[in-house]
Amino acid sequence: MVELSEANAQFIAERFKALGDPMRLRLLQALRAGERSVGELAERTGGGQANVSKHLQVLLQQGYVDRRKEGTTSWYRITDPEVFTMCNLVCGGLEEELGRKRKLLRRR
Amino acid sequence: MVELSEANAQFIAERFKALGDPMRLRLLQALRAGERSVGELAERTGGGQANVSKHLQVLLQQGYVDRRKEGTTSWYRITDPEVFTMCNLVCGGLEEELGRKRKLLRRR
């Protein structure tokens, strides 16, 4: 494992932070099926064009997605499906969380 | 895998966001060896007491750490070592990133 120096903590935190936004997660989800243009992604996620474009820059900079330009349209795609492994890991935590909440509700 | 509904995207994003801060990553790293008190963590991470305490609340609320009170001191510990699996995954990305940067530097 990479040593968690101060500089590395900064890098790793930024990688996590890039995944810490619902819109960006939905973008990744939408890209799961394959390459998509910005317009398609805006439509599928229900976000504004500018907003989607900016979020894609974040994912691009962190290397989660890749871009291919064709004419005036930009095609984005997942670079490393490993990102979904991480989603599954936190989803595990999510299921526990939901279980905990269901318990709490039952207790009342 | 959990369906990525709007509500779930929110939950998952918050779990990622909790890991998206250098101080919180250093706290988890410091807890890797075992249980630690807030004071110990403040000393090891070089953070202020109030700040460390607040970050620990975030990790606690997201279920990454657990707390045990003994007298006036609170002992925190990792609840699920799975979190380090995630760190290793993003560290993989980090190594690629560093590799990319080294290449860029060599190119000059």
Added chain:
DNA sequence: CCACTATATTACCACATAGTCATGGAGCAG
């Protein structure tokens, strides 16, 4: 009760971020 220690919480400030609107640039059809 008093002082001391350890932690949590509050108030506050500086700064970052998400969202939207408007604009700019670049390809493409006519």
Added chain:
DNA sequence: CTGCTCCATGACTATGTGGTAATATAGTGG
């Protein structure tokens, strides 16, 4: 060239976040 489409970027605002200092809470020993 003109107009159109698609995307990126900048300005702006509202909201969120990290850090710190001060205060509150609570246990402990005298």
